[in-house]
Amino acid sequence: MSKFDPKNYENKWSEKWEAESVYKTPSIEKGDDKAYILDMYPYPSGSGLHVGHPRGYLATDVVSRFERMNGKKVLYPMGFDSFGLPAENYAIKTNVHPEESTNKAIKMFKSQIENIGLSYDWDRELMSHDPEYMKWTQWIFLKMYKAGKAYQKEAPVNWCPTDNTVLANEQVEADGTCERCGSEVIQKNMKQWFFKITDYADRLISDLDKIDWPESTKLGQKNWIGKSEGAKMRFKVVSSSSDKEITELEVFTTAFDTVYGATFMVIAPEHDLININKSEITNIDDVNSYVEESKKKTELDRRQNKEKSGIKIEGIEAINPVNGKKIPVFVADYVLVEYGSGAIMAVPAHDERDFEFANKYNLEIVPVVEAEDIKDFISYSADVKKNPSKYSVINSESFNGKSYKVVREEMMQEFEKKDFAERTTEYKLRDWLVSRQRFWGCPIPIVYDPEGNPHPASEDELPIRLPMDIDFKPTGESPLRYSESFHKSAEEKYGKGWRREVDTLDTFMDSSWYFFRFTDVKNKEEFASAESMNKWMPVDLYIGGAEHTVLHLMYARFFTKFFFDEGYIDFDEPFQKLRHQGMILAEDSRKMSKRWGNTIDPNEEIEKYGADTLRIYEMFMAPFNSTTPWSTETEVGVFRFLGKIWDQSEKVDESFESDEQEKMIHKLIKKVTEDINSMSFNTAVAKMMEFVNFVSKEEKINKSVWERFILVIAPFGPFISEELWNKSGNEFSVHKQSWPSFDEAMTIESSVEMGVQINGKVRGSIQIAVDATEENAIELALAEANIQKYVGDNKPKKIIYIPGKILNIIV
């Protein structure tokens, strides 16, 4: 018997698969049975792969191999999301050009995943920073611009005044300081490019019904879009001294039926009211210094809602339109300018934030909701909205005594008649800010004329490449501003005084269309031909982390709908089925990170146990979507399992027949088929282990049974299965064989061991036919001494019998 050592065959088969192009994407016709299986393409981090990264790739690889065996045409590509912040930060530190460090990282990354035996078709590899790819990223920007979906406006960025640079949120510490120098980060306004994703808000919600995604992910997107039906209401603002009307303050509220309880108003620090009506505000200096203070807080800080702060605007008052009462107006940073109109009517009796604020500043609290069962605080959104009929109206003049179930409509009609309110829908979703004041991203294809007006770059000059003459030291401007060659090319093309846009595109833009490119990666004329997109897409299985629940997945859906509307494709959702992989933690249960020194390199594991052990262990360790710690100790168990398989191959005998073995293999095929379809790889592997434990106790193994077993493990352990397939005297390659079928009848057991309960407690078990009658079951149960002990002479009061599952006797 030869000793099990994966080193004896893994390289051999890798080379042969490559030489024979076993995993080449087949050509496809519309209507063919196809499977486009895709991983979220990775950012090629400079620190290389750890064993957590390939978990998702292993799942897609298993499914790809399985679908090929099922006769489907499979597209299974891989590429790199190669623009991004880390390479640029590295460049600032070391002055190594990001292109150089990125190409190096990609090389390392590829060599690591190639060792794992993933069946990607590398002929279709793509990279975001490849000029051939950038060309189409820029082309898509121009399409958006021409379709009126791209526009410029002022928006705040994190700004470090000491380093003179824009910071990513990640670079701002929890206390609002710069991660590099520790100085206080402020919010600074800059003119930036946006995409009108909000135009698609309703479709992005309703089309979720069409796709097979985890419910939590769909819900995440719905909540992110945050559609709410409510009303715009206008409050007059008057001068406190003269009572003269100065302006109107518009608010958005979903709880317009609590307006009688509005005892003050709050505007966001960025609200125009302050600037426009400076002369009326008697404490304008104090107000302005509060506004300055609030610029130091990040948006997350402000929403965190820890300690409420604000300042009363003296000199003006608002008038509640329903009762004419004068109410004070505050500036407070718990109101966000981004949502609604940046101003609220505060109803402290029924909104927790307003309640807290009112208590802090001693403001009037007027309840307008009377409850059946009295609580201290009745939250409008939590209680009244859920059960409007349980609550009735108080302190609201003519509406008093009515139920909240009916009052909403009545109030609205009256308010509309009086012309200070109208129904409207608001979304939390905001337009997508795509400008980045960075170097290592795709240049925005916009040029400015000498007067500073933006124009789309001419399509014939795409791609606009990143220049090499770059200083990465922060200057307070986007790095591209000081590249001479970059602007010179613009002057040559458009005339003297023309300048290029110096901001680059958000890397989410690159990742919003790469899945189209994979269908036709070498196309020089189009981002991908309609024909290849419509044949291969939508993606049949998309795998990536749950951290992409909103941003990436929402942007990708937005682009798809845009292309659909522009007539490029005949589908409008990119990913038909989506699943998330869980994170693999280090053995100390922390995140694997260079910083903690707890990463595990897949190459080292492959060196010790071979690629199949690593693959099968990652599939076996836990449910695919759950976060779980790595354990090299447990991994050894899989190595033993493979060794056991290896040893069994010696016992294969063509002439040996066994009904039991036949039954076992049918059951195994059924279980593994179902488990791959439901992404339950861990239980599939457990079943294979059970099968091997079973045959290891057999004297001999039927050859056909054994060969079907090899086919079953082929998607999981491509190396050992190829070797055993070959040893068994079969032709190359096991990965071109058909998936074995099973006969349902062979998988059904005629009799089962069934629990018997007395009064709901298990007191014994009986071996019984699955379809046995109740009388039969009772008779068998009573034959058990322990059951007899409990039943005795008592007459059963009630009997619950579910054939094959449970017998419960109530005495």
Add this chain to the structure above:
RNA sequence: GCCGAGGUGGUGGAAUUGGUAGACACGCCGGACUUAAAAUCCGGUUGGGGUUAUUCUCAGUGCGGGUUCAAGUCCCGCCCUCGGUACCA
């Protein structure tokens, strides 16, 4: 804060979706083989109690309540951990 997910033996996890809780592994304990060790193989392994014993019994799936013949699974209220929170990707 808000949104989402999750808590089951010493460990990773299983449980046909309301029907015998702990499959499959790891670890540990005992045994075989060996001069010895490694590897391998065999047996045991939720906790407490009783029994020479196949066995019996009580408790048990984060905590507190509830529904049901029956709850890890469903309902209500908590606690804790993790992910996202729009410039990490």
